[in-house]
Amino acid sequence: MLRRHPTLKHVLGRAGWYFITFLVAVTINFFLPRLGDANPVDAIMARAGGNLDASSAREKEDAYLREFGLVETDDQGKVIRENGIPVKTPLVTQFVSYLGMSLTGDLGTSILQYPKPVGEIISNALPWTLTLQLPTIVLGWLIGNLLGALAAYKRGVFDRALYPLALLASAIPAFCVGILMVYVFGIKLEWFPAVGGYDPGQVPEVSWAFLSSAAYYYVLPFLSIFLIVVGGQAIGMRSMCIYELGTDYIKYAKLLGIRENKILLYTFRNAMLPQLTGLALALGAMVGGALITEMIFSYPGLGMAILTAIQGNDYPVITGCTLLVTVTVLLANFVVDILVGLLDPRIRVAQGGSK
Amino acid sequence: MELVKGLFKLPAFLIGLVLFVGTLLFAFVAPWFFTIDTVNRVGGAYMPPSGEHWLGTDHMGIDMVSMLVKGLRASLYVGFLAGTVATVVGTLIGVYGGYKGGLLDDILTVATNLFLVIPTLIVLILLSSSMDEGRSLTLISLIIGCTTWTWSARAVRAQSSSLRARDHVALARINGFSTLEIVLLHILPYLLSYIFMVFILQTATAILSEASISMLGLGPYDSISLGKILNEAIRNEALTGGAWWAFMPAMGLVTVIAFSLYVINTAMEGVFNPRLRK
Numbered sequence: 339m340l341r342r343h344p345t346l347k348h349v350l351g352r353a354g355w356y357f358i359t360f361l362v363a364v365t366i367n368f369f370l371p372r373l374g375d376a377n378p379v380d381a382i383m384a385r386a387g388g389n390l391d392a393s394s395a396r397e398k399e400d401a402y403l404r405e406f407g408l409v410e411t412d413d414q415g416k417v418i419r420e421n422g423i424p425v426k427t428p429l430v431t432q433f434v435s436y437l438g439m440s441l442t443g444d445l446g447t448s449i450l451q452y453p454k455p456v457g458e459i460i461s462n463a464l465p466w467t468l469t470l471q472l473p474t475i476v477l478g479w480l481i482g483n484l485l486g487a488l489a490a491y492k493r494g495v496f497d498r499a500l501y502p503l504a505l506l507a508s509a510i511p512a513f514c515v516g517i518l519m520v521y522v523f524g525i526k527l528e529w530f531p532a533v534g535g536y537d538p539g540q541v542p543e544v545s546w547a548f549l550s551s552a553a554y555y556y557v558l559p560f561l562s563i564f565l566i567v568v569g570g571q572a573i574g575m576r577s578m579c580i581y582e583l584g585t586d587y588i589k590y591a592k593l594l595g596i597r598e599n600k601i602l603l604y605t606f607r608n609a610m611l612p613q614l615t616g617l618a619l620a621l622g623a624m625v626g627g628a629l630i631t632e633m634i635f636s637y638p639g640l641g642m643a644i645l646t647a648i649q650g651n652d653y654p655v656i657t658g659c660t661l662l663v664t665v666t667v668l669l670a671n672f673v674v675d676i677l678v679g680l681l682d683p684r685i686r687v688a689q690g691g692s693k
Numbered sequence: 694m695e696l697v698k699g700l701f702k703l704p705a706f707l708i709g710l711v712l713f714v715g716t717l718l719f720a721f722v723a724p725w726f727f728t729i730d731t732v733n734r735v736g737g738a739y740m741p742p743s744g745e746h747w748l749g750t751d752h753m754g755i756d757m758v759s760m761l762v763k764g765l766r767a768s769l770y771v772g773f774l775a776g777t778v779a780t781v782v783g784t785l786i787g788v789y790g791g792y793k794g795g796l797l798d799d800i801l802t803v804a805t806n807l808f809l810v811i812p813t814l815i816v817l818i819l820l821s822s823s824m825d826e827g828r829s830l831t832l833i834s835l836i837i838g839c840t841t842w843t844w845s846a847r848a849v850r851a852q853s854s855s856l857r858a859r860d861h862v863a864l865a866r867i868n869g870f871s872t873l874e875i876v877l878l879h880i881l882p883y884l885l886s887y888i889f890m891v892f893i894l895q896t897a898t899a900i901l902s903e904a905s906i907s908m909l910g911l912g913p914y915d916s917i918s919l920g921k922i923l924n925e926a927i928r929n930e931a932l933t934g935g936a937w938w939a940f941m942p943a944m945g946l947v948t949v950i951a952f953s954l955y956v957i958n959t960a961m962e963g964v965f966n967p968r969l970r971k
Binding site: 359363371372505506508517525532629633634649656657663 | 807810811812814815818820905910911923927932933937944947948956959
C-alpha cells in the first residue's frame with residue numbers, strides 16, 4: 339500500500355524520525371537536570387522545614403518523596419527506609435515512569451507552587467506565548483520576505499538603504515531590542531506600558547476592557563520580536579533572489595522574451611522554498627529568543643514561567659517548559675518538512691512520487 | 694591572495710573589521726589608561742557618568758568602565774573558546790562524514806540533524822540549571838561549544854562531500870594517497886576560507902548564547918560578563934530608574950561584536966562564494 343502512496347510513505351517516515359527525536363529530547367530533558375546531585379525535596383524541605391517539628395517534617399518529606407517518585411514505596415504507599423534513609427528508586431525506573439508520564443502529557447508537580455501541577459502553570463502561560471509569537475513570527479516572515487525580494491529586484495537606492503538596516507536588525511540580539519524598547523518607548527517617552535501583559539487592575543477574561551489593555555501592552559514586545567524576524571528574513575530572501583535572478587533558466591526566459599512579471603513569479607517561487615525552511619528555523623530560534631524578550635517585558639508567558647522556575651530551582655516546571663518548547667519546535671519542523679516535500683518538485687521526485 | 698586583497702577593498706568588510714578591532718582595543722588597551730577595579734566601591738549606586746567615572750557606577754557603586762572591560766574580556770573568551778570547540782568538532786565530523794561516507798557518516802548525520810532541531814537554548818538552560826555551583830566561565834564556554842557545533846558540521850559536510858567528487862581528489866586517490874593525506878592536502882585547503890567563516894559565525898553565536906543564558910540568571914559564578922551586567926542592571930531596576938549607563942554600553946558592546954562579526958562573514962561570503970559575486 340505504501341508503495342502506491344509515496345506521499346503517505348514520506349509523511350510516515352518523517353513522523354517516525356521526529357518521534358525518535360522526541361524520545362531523545364525527553365531523555366535529555368530527564369537526565370540533564372539530574373546530572374547534579376540537587377534533590378528537589380531537599381530544596382522544598384529547606385524552605386518549609388524551619389517551622390516544623392521532627393515527626394511532621396518527616397511526614398511531609400515522605401509525601402514529597404512519594405509525589406516526585408524518588409523513592410521506593412511498599413504496598414500501603416509508605417516510604418521504605420533503611421536506617422532512617424529513604425531507599426532511592428533507581429534512575430532508570432524513574433526514567434521509565436517519566437517517559438510514560440510525558441507520553442500521556444502528565445508533567446508532574448511544581449515544587450515552588452506545590453501542589454500545583456506543572457500542566458496548569460503551563461496552560462496558564464501558553465496562550466500568552468502563542469498570541470505573542472505566532473502572529474509576530476508569521477507576519478514578520480511575510481513582510482521580511484517581501485522586502486528582501488523587492489530589494490533584490492530593485493537594487494539601487496532601496497537596496498542600499500534596506501540592506502544595512504536589515505543586517506543590523508538581524509544582528510542585534512533579541513534582548514537588546516527588548517531592553518531598548520522598554521527604555522525608550524516605555525520609560526522615557528511613556529508611549530506604551532513598559533512591563534507586564536495587561537493592566538494590573540484587570541483580571542484575564544473576555545471583556546473589552548481587558549482585551550484592549552492586553553492589546554496596549556502587546557505593542558512593545560510585538561515590535562521587538564517583529565523587527566528581528568523581518569531583518570533576518572529580508573536578508574535571506576534578498577540573497578536567495580539575487581542568486582535565482584542570475585541563474586541560467588532566468589536568463590533563458592529573458593531571452594525568450596517572457597514578460598517580466600512572469601519571470602519574477604518564477605524567481606520568487608523558487609526563492610521562497612528555502613525561506614519556508616527558514617520559517618521553521620525562525621520558529622525554533624525565536625522560541626529561545628522570545629523567552630528572553632518575555633522575561634524583559636515581564637510578559638506572563640512561558641519565558642516568565644521558566645525564569646521564575648530557574649530562580650526557585652523548580653525543576654519540574656523547568657523541564658516541563660523546556661519539553662513543551664522542544665515539542666513545539668519539533669512540530670513546526672515536521673510541518674515544514676511535509677510542506678516542502680509537497681511543494682518542491684525536486685524533493686517530490688526524489689521521493690519517487692508523482693511528477 | 695587576489696581574493697584576500699579584494700576583501701580589503703570592500704567597505705562592508707572594513708567597517709566590520711574596524712568595529713571588531715575597536716572592541717578588542719577596548720578590552721585590552723583601555724586598561725592602560727583606566728584603572729580597572731571591579732572589587733571596590735568608588736561611589737554611590739547608579740552614579741551618572743562624570744569626568745572621573747566616564748560611564749558612572751552600577752547598583753553596587755562599582756565603576757562601570759571597569760565592569761565593561763572585564764565583561765567584554767569574558768565575552769570574547771567565551772566566543773573564542775566556544776567558537777573554536779564548535780568549529781573543530783563540526784569540521785572533524787563534517788569532513789569525515791562528507792569524505793568517507795558509510796555507516797559512521799549515517800549515524801553522525803542522524804545525530805547532527807537530531808540535535809539541530811532540539812533548541813540549543815533549551816539544552817543550555819537544562820545543563821546550566823543542573824550545575825548550581827560549578828558554573829565557571831570555561832565550563833559555560835565548553836557547554837556552548839558542545840551544543841552549537843551541529844550546523845557547522847552540516848555545512849562543512851555538504852562542502853566536503855561536493856569536493857569529494859572533484860577530479861583532483863579522484864586523481865589523488867588513484868595515485869595512492871592515503872585518506873589522511875587527501876583530507877589534509879586536497880580537501881582542507883579548499884575548505885579553509887569556509888571553515889574560517891564558520892568560525893566567525895560560531896564565535897558570534899557563542900557570545901550571544903552566553904549573554905542569553907546570563908540574562909536568564911544562569912551566568913558564570915566566577916566572572917563578570919556582558920550578559921551578567923545586563924541581568925544585574927535589570928534585576929536592580931536600572932531600567933525603571935533611568936540609569937541608562939548601567940545597561941546601554943553593555944548592550945552596545947554585545948551588538949557591536951555580533952554585528953561586526955556578521956558583517957565580516959557576509960563580506961567574506963560575497964568574495965569567496967563566486968555564485969554571490971556580482
